[in-house]
Amino acid sequence: MEASNETLRGRRIVFVCGEDEYESERTMPLLAEEAKKYGAWTTVLQAAPDPASPASIPGLEALRTADLAVFYIRFRQLPEEQFRHIRDYLASGKPVVGLRTSTHAFQYPQDHPLAEWNDGFGIDVLGAPWIRHFGHSSSTSVSVAWGAERHPILRGVPTHFECRSWLYQVLPYPPEGAQILLNGATVNPEDNGWSYTSETPRVQPVAWTRTRAGGGRVFTTTMGHPEDFELSAFRRLLINGMHWALGLERSIPEQDPLKQEIEGGEQR
Template identity: 50%
Template sequence: MKIFRITLLLLLICSTSFAVAEAKAAKKPLIVFVTGDHEYSSELTMPLIAAELEKHYGMQTVVLKASPDQNAEENIPGLEILKKADVAVFFLRWRRLPAEQVKYIEDYLRSGKPVMGFRTSSHAFNYPAGHPLEKWNDFGEFALNAPPGWEKKGNHTHYGHLSTTEVSVIPAEVNKPILTGVKGPFTVPSWLYRVLPDYPVKGSTWLLMGHAINPDKPATDQPVAWMGNNSFGGKVFMTTLGHPQDFEAEPFQRLVINAIHWAAGKPVPREWKGRITMNIQYDQHPQPVKP
């Protein structure tokens, strides 16, 4: 009888452990997109990526937007959802959020959870000198392994609005799961951002290299996507691409979907569900535009 009880107890423990593991595997990761830029229509592109993740890849998503519109620099409602997020995806540009909203972002970063960033998130914040939150102007560096701010360290600028970028996969990294199905070279409308020689920060793994076509000054090739760990220990994926028509390029679409899976700790999909219909036109908003 004693042996029977022990056997039954072991079976119950194994059954419970299996059920817990199964439930954990079935949990849908929550991906939170935080948008707010003046130029690249992230408030339109990110919801389409989010919809694809929900429809085909078994994820939950929330897309936060600047209010009342993309040009509003001081308010992104709903940031408290970051408390529940499994991955935070930022597409920001020159925000001046109030301290109570920044606190949600800070708490998320300090948790060591994964972070992704697009293009102008290297200069996500733009507080004036002496402001209590001025350190957040370096968000690109401490959160995304990118240059901190615009036209600061590393001469973070671009090669002109009339240029485009040819993108290729760095040969040494071609077998990385995050690059599954990502074939190059391909050309995107984004004008190439300059990040070298000091960025991405040491320890980052470069994934894609960009070559400026028709640059307005002598140009050198620059990494346009990388992965690694940020200063908080969290996984990070960053790309300096993000022009709305960049998202028409199927290799870039696939990289984004792969990166979100990688960040969420999920296997990169072996089966590609096909091109995502985007059709978002570049409409430069009436704001002073540098990057």
């Protein structure tokens, strides 16, 4: 039986991007186009007037009708009238996918009413705070975590691949209850002014799932460098993660149907 390409048909996915380090204003629209091929309705929201502007992401009211929110944001200081759409979405118990810098999504002044979200979004929503990384010139060797081999998010994802993202330290998170899917080993780490000890191991989780207190499913990855999106393994991981977050893991094919179409066309 031929696999269906429209496993996300009718699902509304809102991509929220706002950071000025990893070109999410370019990569998130590409990911949205990939999701459209599976039948999803997509909306991409971007910081205004440019990615470096921390105080505005217009259109967040789109979260009211979203089935899934995908976040790629960093150090935002959104006004209450915009932030409340994110807070209301989270309170609804709907699913979340978070990429890389979203572990440190907000950076409000300490006396600001929303300052609790500076660490709270990373810890309470995604399952990991911002701690540090292993240096911009390093990269990461990614492998499937022990015991996660049969997780539906990893269907069609190779057991090992290399990515450009420099490794984030996320220990002691993810907290109890998270399932680690992929681990990353730092390659050629920089000194960065600290010593790597048993408290800062060179292997860290790079993808995991969890369930928030409100019941919503969460898929988080600390990968997301622009060059990562050139990897079919990474794109497949994200598409699978969106399926899983929406409760559609049974619809994730063993092989990528879009890739099969391309290969079939080449063979003909």
